[in-house]
Amino acid sequence: MENFDWNALGVVFALLGAVLAALMGGIGSAIGVGMTGQAAAGVVTEDPSKFGKVLILQLLPGTQGIYGLLIGFVTLTQIGILGGEAPTTLAKGLLYLAACLPMAIVGMVSAKWQAKASVSSISLVAKKPDQFGKSMIFPAMVETYAVLALLISILSITSIASL
Amino acid sequence: MTEEYIYAVARVRSRELNLLSRQDVDQLMACRTYDECLRTLSDKGWGDGDPSAEAILAAEEEKTWAFIHELTDDLTPFKVLLYPTDYNNLKAAVKAVVTGVEPRDVFLPGGAVDPELMLRCVREGDFSELPETMAAAADEAYHTLLQTEDGQLCDVILDRACIADLLQCGRESGVEILRDYAELTAAVSDIKIAVRACKTGKSRAFLDAALAPCGTLDASSLAVAACKSLDDLFAYLSVTPYGEAAEKLRESYSAFEKYCDDRVMDLIKEQKMNPFTVGPLFAYVLARRNEISTVRIILSGKLNELDDGMIRERLRDMYV
Numbered sequence: 001m002e003n004f005d006w007n008a009l010g011v012v013f014a015l016l017g018a019v020l021a022a023l024m025g026g027i028g029s030a031i032g033v034g035m036t037g038q039a040a041a042g043v044v045t046e047d048p049s050k051f052g053k054v055l056i057l058q059l060l061p062g063t064q065g066i067y068g069l070l071i072g073f074v075t076l077t078q079i080g081i082l083g084g085e086a087p088t089t090l091a092k093g094l095l096y097l098a099a100c101l102p103m104a105i106v107g108m109v110s111a112k113w114q115a116k117a118s119v120s121s122i123s124l125v126a127k128k129p130d131q132f133g134k135s136m137i138f139p140a141m142v143e144t145y146a147v148l149a150l151l152i153s154i155l156s157i158t159s160i161a162s163l
Numbered sequence: 164m165t166e167e168y169i170y171a172v173a174r175v176r177s178r179e180l181n182l183l184s185r186q187d188v189d190q191l192m193a194c195r196t197y198d199e200c201l202r203t204l205s206d207k208g209w210g211d212g213d214p215s216a217e218a219i220l221a222a223e224e225e226k227t228w229a230f231i232h233e234l235t236d237d238l239t240p241f242k243v244l245l246y247p248t249d250y251n252n253l254k255a256a257v258k259a260v261v262t263g264v265e266p267r268d269v270f271l272p273g274g275a276v277d278p279e280l281m282l283r284c285v286r287e288g289d290f291s292e293l294p295e296t297m298a299a300a301a302d303e304a305y306h307t308l309l310q311t312e313d314g315q316l317c318d319v320i321l322d323r324a325c326i327a328d329l330l331q332c333g334r335e336s337g338v339e340i341l342r343d344y345a346e347l348t349a350a351v352s353d354i355k356i357a358v359r360a361c362k363t364g365k366s367r368a369f370l371d372a373a374l375a376p377c378g379t380l381d382a383s384s385l386a387v388a389a390c391k392s393l394d395d396l397f398a399y400l401s402v403t404p405y406g407e408a409a410e411k412l413r414e415s416y417s418a419f420e421k422y423c424d425d426r427v428m429d430l431i432k433e434q435k436m437n438p439f440t441v442g443p444l445f446a447y448v449l450a451r452r453n454e455i456s457t458v459r460i461i462l463s464g465k466l467n468e469l470d471d472g473m474i475r476e477r478l479r480d481m482y483v
Contacts, residue, residue, distance in 0.1 A: 035169055039438070042173025116439075119169055123438045126176040 010093030011079055011086045017100030018075035021153065024104040025068020028111030032061025035115040039122040050125060053132050057122050060139045061115040064107040067150045071103040075157050084161060092160060099156030106149035114142035171234040172443045178230065179447065181208075182483045183454045191458065192474065197465040204458065216462050220455050221272075227451040228273055231444060238275065240441045242332045243345050244448060248274035250325035253301055254318060256281040261308045296331075300324030319373045326352055326375035340442045343430055344449075349377035351423045354400065354408055357389040361396050365389075379404050417477055428453060428480045450482035457481070 040054035073082070075096060080086030087093040121135035187207070194200040201214060210219035211226075231241065238245070252270045256278065259266040270278035276293065284290045285305055290298035300321055308317040326349045333345025353374050360370050370386035380403055388399035397409035411422040427449060434446035457479050464474035 038169040039173040042170040043177055046174050046177030119173075120438045122173060123176045126173060127180060 006090045007088060010088065010090050011081075013090070013093035014075065014079040014087050014096035015081065017097035017104075018072040018079070020097075020104040021068045021075065021100040021107070022072035023068070025071075025107030025111070026065045028108035029062045029065030029068075032064070032111040032115030032118070033058060035112075036061060036118045036122065039119045043122055043126045047126070050129060053125050053129065054122050057118045057125065057135065057139065060118050060136075060143065061111045063143060064111040064114075064146050067146060068103055068107045071100055071150065071153045071157065074154060075100060078157055078161055087160075092163070095160045095163070096157065099153055099160060101153075102149040102156075103153040106145055110142050110146045110149075114139050114146075117142055168235075168439060168441050168444065172438050172440075174234060175443050175447045176438075179450075179483060182450055183207075183457070183481060184483050185481055188457060188461070188478060188481060191461050192471060194465065197462060200462055200465050209458075216459075216466075220459060223451065223455050224273065227448055231448060234444060235441075239332075240336050240338060240341055240445060241448065242275055243329055243336075243341055243348075244445075245273070245275040246325050246329050246332070248272075249276050249297065250300075250321050250328075252276070252278040253281050253297065253304075254321050256285045257301065257305050257308060257317060257321075258314060260285040261305065296324060296328050316372075319369070322352070322356075323373060323375045326377070330375070330377060336441075338441055338445075340430065340434060340445055344427065344445070346378055347423075347426060347430065349375055350380050350405060351408075353377060353380055353382060353385060354405060354412075357385050357396055358393070358412060361389040361393050421477060421479060424453060424456065424479045428482060431482065446482070453479050453482060 036058040040058040043054050044051050076082040078084040079093075079096060087096060117139035121138050124135045125132055191200055191203055194203055197216075201216060201219065204210065204219055205214065209223055211222040213219070213222070231238070248271045252274055253276075255266060255269040258264075259269065259282065266282065276297070280292060281301070284293055284298075285301065288305070290301045292298075293301060300323075304317045304320040307320060308314065329345045330349050333342040336342065356373050357370065359365075360373070367386055367390050370389055371382075374382040374386055376382045384399055385396070388395040397413060400406060400409040400412075408419060408422060411419040431446035431449050434442045437443055460477050460479075461474060464471075464477075
């Protein structure tokens with residue numbers, strides 16, 4: 001163990017970050033879109049003409065999965081797997097991991113809460129289809145925090161190489 | 164657990180658009196005759212072809228339960244609504260067997276337990292096929308009726324068991340609306356018993372046997388007050404959460420019944436903002452019952468050519 005090169009683990013932690021961003025964002029979105037899909041199906045069962053409106057509301061919690069994928073992809077292009085250079089130190093690898101965490105954690109949590117807001121909005125559209133515009137705003141507010149996490153993760157990942 | 168009803172609640176939300184609104188009730192009230200009322204209901208899709216009022220109302224109750232059966236296989240949360248029907252059928256079965264009369268058209272449809280099973284259990288004196296608490300109550304009621312020939316005592320045993328089951332079901336459900344509805348039903352039942360007992364001069368022993376313990380009323384204080392006078396009973400109610408009930412009872416019994424139904428409506432209106440639990444399904448069933456009850460009042464008023472003012476003061480609040 002004395003001769004073990006801890007710096008070799010840098011790329012491992014960097015990859016772990018990319019994986020977590022895609023994994024946790026994907027899990028959150030899968031749960032969220034599943035929940036909203038049930039509500040949307042309920043409304044369409046009774047009134048198929050509302051399909052277009054409830055479909056949009058169903059898809060809203062799906063964006064976190066896409067953001068997670070994006071962060072995962074950008075990380076891979078920076079750490080020598082799809083491009084860039086592998087982190088030469090353990091610290092750099094951990095920095096990539098830390099940079100991915102905002103998207104991973106906020107992505108998973110916000111997808112589930114956005115789904116709850118979307119389900120409520122689907123109920124709103126079911127009863128008052130003319131309020132569709134307003135019903136979009138409530139779940140979209142949750143999206144703000146996923147976007148903020150995406151921004152901070154992207155800015156961090158793209159800046160680590162130059163440290 | 165809360166997410167298993169998302170699909171069902173979304174369907175209920177869509178169905179709520181078809182519930183009768185205050186405008187629909189006004190439209191029915193504006194009908195000049197009973198037949199015009201029936202035609203208006205038929206135009207709104209009520210009934211299933213049979214034009215008689217009872218058939219229309221029965222068909223609507225059936226449609227409600229058919230919809231609920233479509234949404235969920237587990238009717239446990241709805242037992243709070245089904246127990247009164249079951250215990251009513253059990254009373255009929257016990258009395259039919261003890262008096263040796265063949266029961267005809269005495270069983271109500273829509274209970275959780277098959278009335279024929281109840282009848283067989285009572286005939287054979289083996290209640291093991293009935294739910295546990297119902298079996299114990301049925302056994303006690305059957306033997307009490309055999310020994311005393313007192314039909315009222317038999318009713319008291321079964322009514323009290325019904326309320327106890329209802330409260331237990333509400334508590335065990337873990338759903339706030341079910342618990343509150345069960346509590347309200349138990350309290351209203353106790354108030355009705357106390358008022359009737361007070362008016363007919365029943366004994367303290369009768370009241371102790373008839374009143375079911377519930378969380379918002381002290382059965383013992385209620386019994387003491389009911390044994391004294393109506394004024395004492397109303398004075399006791401005024402210091403409980405049912406103070407308004409005392410005022411309504413002073414006004415008239417129909418005002419009290421409207422107050423009870425409106426309290427249920429206040430309870431379930433909160434479910435309009437809940438998209439996840441079984442609450443909105445439960446609220447939908449109660450909302451449908453409420454509108455069926457409202458339509459029954461209007462039809463009955465129109466049939467007997469009552470003044471519109473008299474009918475209106477009996478109309479219940481609507482869910483939508």
